[in-house]
Amino acid sequence: MGRKAGALYINPKKFGGGAKPCMIEMVSFLNCLALNKQNDDKCVRQKDLLVACTQAQKGRPKNATKTINYHLQRLARDKGL
């Protein structure tokens, strides 16, 4: 069920490398919006950071080992279908 780390059992679903890109930037932008009553003219800095982060993420390929197609292919290989 879980991986053992010392005396602790860690749930790999919860503490795995679940990539959530630009999470910090998004939350800071939303907090800024909430503070300024949805006026995003006052949140230019946070907005620019978020846009820059999303632009940086665009070039990176997604982890192919997490897709269902990868697992289907793997299972098919094992069965020799």
Next chain:
Amino acid sequence: MGDFDGEQKELIKKLVNFRMIDGKRTRVRAIVYKTFHRLARTERDVIKLMVDAVDNIKPICEVVKVGVAGTIYDVPGIVARDRQQTLAIRWIFGAAFKRRISYRISLEKCLFAEILDAYRKRGISRKRRGNLHGLASTNRSFAHFRWW
């Protein structure tokens, strides 16, 4: 369309294709170009005005319904670049149709008014973007449910 770059060409194509019904592209193209002629009378660069108007309407965050343990939460997420443009154009056209109270008013008049309003950061489509951002900032406490 000789002196436009790729993105501007794509924007004009999208504008035409979005409103097309039953494959009648010529009809929609006439409406869009008439709108551009109206915009040209405002003594500004039409394409730059159009791009700025769409940029002002583009949403950055949106909410996605996610079911967790039998409860449906509105989880805020980042909007992809293509989807931003798609939503902006859809909202501008939707707002133009809302402005068209009777068929006596031509669609290009309403579209012209909405694009100008979007350029000046006001109007129905801008309000819609504000509502979406408001919803995202209200539900920011559920951002940890995001896995994409």
